[in-house]
Amino acid sequence: MHQDYNQDPPPLDxxxxxxxxFHEDTIGQEFFDTVLDLFTTFDRTNHFxxxxxxxxxxxHILNSILxxxxxxxxLPKIQDRIDSYFYICCRIDEYDIRVRPYYQLWSATGHNKELRQALHNFLVQIFVETKGAKPKLHINDKNQLKKMDIREHLVNITTINNEDTLLTFLVLCKLSFQSSMIVDDNQHRLRWIDVVSKLKFSQLTLQQIITxxxxxxxxxxxxxxxxxxxIHLITIAHPLPNANYSPFSTFMHLVQNLSLSSExxxxxxxxxFTLRIRxxxxYFHHVGDLxxxxxxxxxxxxxxxxxxSTWINExxxxxxxxxxxxxxxxxxxxQNHLVLNLAKRFPTADIDKFYHxxxxxxxxxETITSVHRESYVKVLEAIISAFVDKHRYNTRYCYPLTEQQLKQFFRLALSLSLTYxxxxxxxSLIIERLVFKTGAQSHNKIQKMQLLFEKLIDFDQNLPPTIDPALAIRDEWLNLRLHSQYPPTRFVYDRQETSRRSHRKWKTIHRRHFLTKR
Structure with a gap:
């Protein structure tokens, strides 16, 4: 027994x-009621x-508890007297305020810290032995539970240094939650985030804590x-980068074991994720699997x-x-999400780099299975479309697409296409730009017409033999360029096959007054 006090005079009755x-047989509510009565009596007499x-x-009181x-x-009775021990701890704290000036250099709270540590150690022991079934509170007195302030015992646990600290944290969490369900209304009841937000660091891994x-x-x-x-535990105990094991696999495993919603x-x-991606x-393959x-x-x-796609390089x-x-x-x-984000990222890319x-x-x-090939090509076509659409007319880009580059993209797109x-x-974007942008505004109407036909012929010659160019030209494009100059013009495609190669040519049938004007 501790002897840091004067033996005379003997303690009051x-x-x-x-x-x-503490040596009597009472436990639970009965023991607590007795403790409460005795401390109430002691409070009335100690003022004198x-x-x-x-x-x-x-x-004397503190040493008897220790x-x-x-x-x-x-010792065997303590697990059913937990409420009383928390009550005595809070009363000793109150008494310390009175005796602190008397002890001067020696802190009166030193022994109370020893009491708290002894109590916490015992709580952990019972918690482990009963797999968490005990300890538990036995009283339902709201006012007395408020006075005990079990939650205050959690305040100083800001770092989980080892498994003992973690077990202390968990058992105090259990008792704090139990107390809050009696003391607080639904809106103000203790939540896990209130508890774990006090934690600033953990020397244990996230897996160890959750396990x-x-x-x-x-x-x-x-x-x-x-x-x-x-989420808060992940912020303070995020798994370190490891090429051999994905942190996202760890998170998913923990979410499943905790029976939480993965979504x-x-x-x-x-x-x-955003902060760490920045x-x-x-690792690349971990994000890919996620x-x-x-x-x-x-x-x-x-x-x-x-x-x-926002924070990682192209x-x-x-x-x-x-x-x-x-x-x-x-x-x-x-697929739409891929197109939307890739189309945002790549329009300003270097043309040669994008082509590559x-x-x-x-x-x-060829490595894409036939089942997935159609959607793969569809996404690629959409990305090319966004790129070409930004570059074909928009002068704010440093490197506008030349006709040669447009032809390269057209041939490349054709090589991808499954349907032509x-x-x-x-x-359609490339064809309109290649064929129907007829040059400078200074050209007269006849020059524009001639240039249009030259572009049509050039376009025809660059098409694979199996593709009918008439299927590529929209009527509204022709009407837009020609109808304002002359009466409607009809284009007829005539294909002549020879033994050596296919010849194509566009024949234009004009009304007589068009020939006269020419």
Whole structure:
């Protein structure tokens, strides 16, 4: 027993009664009622004591409690007296305020810290032995639970240094939640995020923390661990980069073991993902596997791919696009997300670099399974369309597309196409730019007409023999260019085959007054 007090005079009868009560057989509510009565009596009498005598009585009480953690006849009863021990702790704190001036250099709270540590150690022991079933509170007195302020015992746990600290944290969480359900209304009840937000750092891994919680999850049936709390733990104990193991696999495994919604988790995880993508924290293939896992949740996929395509360099984004199509079926909505974000990223790219990227995608075409090839080509065509549309007329780009480059993109797009639908982008965009932009405004009407036919013939000669050029020209384009100059003009395509090669030519049938004007 501690001897940091004066042996004379002997403690008051009330103090002696408090010291002896720990050796009695009462537990639970009955024990708490007795403790409450004795401390109420002690409070009434100690006001007449001088400060030294009061400090002596306080130390008698404190030492008797500390001894109860080691005495053979008292130790087994503590698990059913937990409420009373928390109550005594808060009363000792109050008494410390009175005795602190008397002790001067020696802190009166030193022994109370020892009491708290002994109590916490015992709580952990019972928590482990019963797999979380105990300890538990036995009283329902709202006012007394407020006075105990069990939640205050959690305040100083800001770092999880080891498993013992984690177990202390968990058992105090259980008792704090139990107390809050009695003390607080629904709006102000304790939440997991209120608890874990006090944590600033963990020397244990995220897996160790959650695995330990799951080992004792029966203790938290009424207040299960939730997503906001998991998100905070990830911020303070995020797995370190490891090329051999994806952090997203870890998160998904933990979410499943905690029986949480993976969709809600990834909604709330997006901010962490954004921050770490900006810092290039994740490995390429880990992000790729995450995006593949999210492809069945199209909206989430769009959000995550948008973040990735915004903060990662163009080469990596293009590699990711190709990676996503490897033996993977992507829904139409996912394809739309790819097009939307890639079209935003690539219009300002260097023309030669973009052509090289599309060429690399073409070279991968044979590795794409026939089931996925149509959607793969569809996305590529949409990306080319966005690029050409931005560059064909827009003068704000440093490198507008030349006719030669337009022809290169046209041939490349044709090599990708499965249907040769030339009236759809990107083919229609390129054809309109190649054929129907007839030159400077200074050209007269006849010169414009001649230039148009020259471009038509040139376009015809650049088409593969199997494609009918008449199917590529929209009537409205012709009407727009010619109808304002002359009466409607009809184009007839005539194909003559020889043994050596195919010849094509455009015949134009004009009304007589057109020939006369010419």
């Amino acid at each position: 009330t103090v002696a009664r408090i010291v002896n009560i 004591q001088d400060r030294a005598m009061f400090a002596n009585d306080r130390t 001894c109860s953690f080691t005495a053979a006849d008292t 330990t919680y799951i080992d004792y999850k029966e203790a938290f049936n009424e207040f299960t661990f939730d997503i906001p709390a998991l 809600m988790f990834y909604e709330q995880f997006l901010d962490i 810092n290039q924290y994740y 995006l593949r896992a999210l492809k069945s949740r199209e909206t989430l996929f769009g959000k995550y791919f948008q973040v990735y 080469d990596e984004v293009w590699k990711m696009f190709l990676y996503l199509f490897e033996n993977t079926d992507l829904s139409e909505m996912v 990227d599309i060429k690399s995608a073409q070279n991968r075409l 639908n030339l009236k759809q982008p990107p083919y």
